[in-house]
Amino acid sequence: MWLASAACATSEDAAPAPGEAQRVQDAVMTVSAAVQHDVSGPLRDAPLLHSAAHRAERPLRLLGVSGPEVDDAIVQATPGASAPTTNGLNFAGVGDGDYGFTPDAAPPDTDGAVGATQYVQWVNESFAVFDKATGAIAPGFPKTGNSIWAGFGGGCETNNDGDPIVQYDKAAQRWILTQFSVSTTPFLQCVAVSTTSDATGSYARYAFQYANFPDYPKLSVWPDAYYITFNVFGANSFIGALACAYDRAKMLAGQPATQVCFQQPSAVSSLLASDLDGSTPPAAGAPNVLLGLASSTALNMFRFHVDFATPGNSTFSGPTTIPVAAFNEACRNGGACIPQLGTSEQLDSLSDRLMYRLAYRRFADHEALVVSHSVSVGRKGPSGIRWYELRAPGNGAFTLFQSGTFAPDTTWRWMPSIAMDKLGDIAVGYSTSSSTLDPGIRYTVRTPGDPAGTLENENVLVNGGGAQLVGLDRWGDYSAMTIDPVDDCTFWYTNEYLKANGTFNWSTRIASFKVAGCQ
DSSP, rough: OSSSOOOOOOOOOOSSSTTOOOOSSSOOEEEEEOOOEEEEEEEOOOOOOOOSSSSEOOOOOEEEOOOOOOOOOEOOOBBBBBEEEEEEEEEEEOOOTTTOOOOOOEOOOOOEESSSSEEEEEETTTTEEEEEETBBOOTTTEEEEEGGGGTTOHHHHOOOOOOOEEEEEETHHHHHEEEESSSSSSSEEEEEESSOOTTTSSSSEEEEEEESEEEEEEEEEETEEEEEEEEESSSSEEEEEEEEEEHHHHHTTTTTOOOEEEOOTTOOOOOEEEOSSOOOOOOOTTOEEEEEEEETTTTEEEEOOOOOSSGGOOOOEEEEEEEOOOOEEEETTTTEEEETTTTTEEOOOOOSEEEEEEEEOSSSEEEEEEEEEEETTTTTTTTTEEEEEEEEEEOOOOOOEEEEEOOOOSSEEEEEEEEETSSSEEEEEEEETTEEEEEEEEEEEEEEESSSOOOOOOOEEOOOOOOOOOTTTOOOOEEEEEEEESSSOOEEEEEEEEESBSOOOOEEEEEEEEEEEET
């Protein structure tokens, strides 16, 4: 999120009856070609372009979905039994003083993905490629984000505006790197798809254009397209969520590509498109499933089917409401209330939305989706991690299979990301903080044999060494839990923390682990 202003919208419309499919209004479809594309030389040889001076990002805030304050009925107040986990690498990501890097924006928008032999991490406003066997950084990195578009021209090359996403297309063994260009018009989403499995090699590069401000982009991989969602703002108001599909087949071939987009009304915000994990794809032609918060007691589910050959045949249907246990957004309306050690400065929860990723996996007898967000425990309690697993038998409708709110003590937990391995083990990574604890990074897991709705004892990935001081409450914006495509067992997680008190001095960590029994 980039702009320094704030706008407000609300999605607190009355919820439909449980399971009822109700159209908010017809989505408006548009089709457009990428306004520019080419194929680059090797990224490892790209020049290091310059970034802007320090800036604190301010989200274009939504009012969220909070209802009356309630006691969370599914709080897990104590951790479950511990399944053995095997820790892998745990090393410094791009952050203050690491690899010659100095932060120039906050929050870091920490994101990363694991591939066949590499891990790629992107933070505001630089990225790096690491050897996933050793954690060693590739020569010439980190680079500024817009270095990917050196020689491309236009806003993608000139601007380095952040909100980055890194993805690894497991079926094609290609990398997708994307950030927006919004400090000048036209508004662009800059997308690069690698031509090989080497993240330091060449890329097919694209610029897609939007009429209005496309905030908080989140990209997912699906067999028929790369799906991307935005919160779209006009000059003075929230317009609604925008969901677009990029022509994956054309982009993998480095050919001219189009996007098919469906604009939602202002009652719909912060959608996440399902992101494929594992080696088993959904059924041929299956639409992408998108989720968002509908209210403080329900999720909204949409389905997006794209037809690039005949775009008019593309459909966007929903929402279908999925009832969940009532919750309070952390900090109420997603604001700042997370305490830290030794300072009155509180941190932002960004709890007005589901948090990246919406991870999809297909098993022999069902499909599964997992997603998470930050909630307040009770009326005045600390924040905790609300998580959901949805299941569909075969190609049936998704329904809530299990859910829980993880808040085993008085520590505040927020900024989660969740994923599932090939055996159905679930892992959640998140930030932690309190008035007696500097912000740090932890994770917890569950196995299919654990009691429904419960997570196990948590593990510390790194303890923080300082607090973020007065004048900067922005934190995270997102983090990323991804699955190793080689063994389909190893979780890789990246998030932010601080080594010492300060403002623009955040650091990040990259760590891997797996649950015992998954080989």
